[in-house]
Amino acid sequence: MSGRVPWVIAGAAALGVAALVWWPAGVRGSEHPAPRDGIGSAAVLRPVAVPRTPGAIEAYGAARRLPAVLDGLYCYCDCARTAGHRSLLTCFESEHGAYCDICIREAVLAARLAEDEASLESIRAAIDAELGG
Numbered sequence: 001m002s003g004r005v006p007w008v009i010a011g012a013a014a015l016g017v018a019a020l021v022w023w024p025a026g027v028r029g030s031e032h033p034a035p036r037d038g039i040g041s042a043a044v045l046r047p048v049a050v051p052r053t054p055g056a057i058e059a060y061g062a063a064r065r066l067p068a069v070l071d072g073l074y075c076y077c078d079c080a081r082t083a084g085h086r087s088l089l090t091c092f093e094s095e096h097g098a099y100c101d102i103c104i105r106e107a108v109l110a111a112r113l114a115e116d117e118a119s120l121e122s123i124r125a126a127i128d129a130e131l132g133g
């Protein structure tokens with residue numbers, strides 16, 4: 001039994017390191033990107049190209065109406081690491097945003113707050129509180 005103890009300890013340590021590396025970014029904290037100057041919605045999928053999943057039309061509409069806001073938000077599905085996305089806006093430049101509940105939820109929340117004239121900083125704070133774990 002004592003021969004197994006070092007292996008158990010090594011295994012537990014490896015799991016701990018893996019958890020730190022792969023743990024969702026929102027739990028460790030996130031950094032919201034600075035919105036790019038003059039960013040527009042030209043790359044966002046047009047309504048005819050958006051898959052008809054629940055909430056997708058609304059979320060893509062938010063990306064088209066408020067590209068600078070979404071470009072200043074970290075996406076809590078962690079697609080910056082897994083898909084190379086720059087910001088939440090990037091999620092809506094492909095079908096990714098239509099199939100991700102996190103992207104949809106974040107975009108709809110950001111749009112609701114922006115349309116109530118919230119600042120980018122307060123939108124970020126609300127999203128961090130809602131999705132940041």
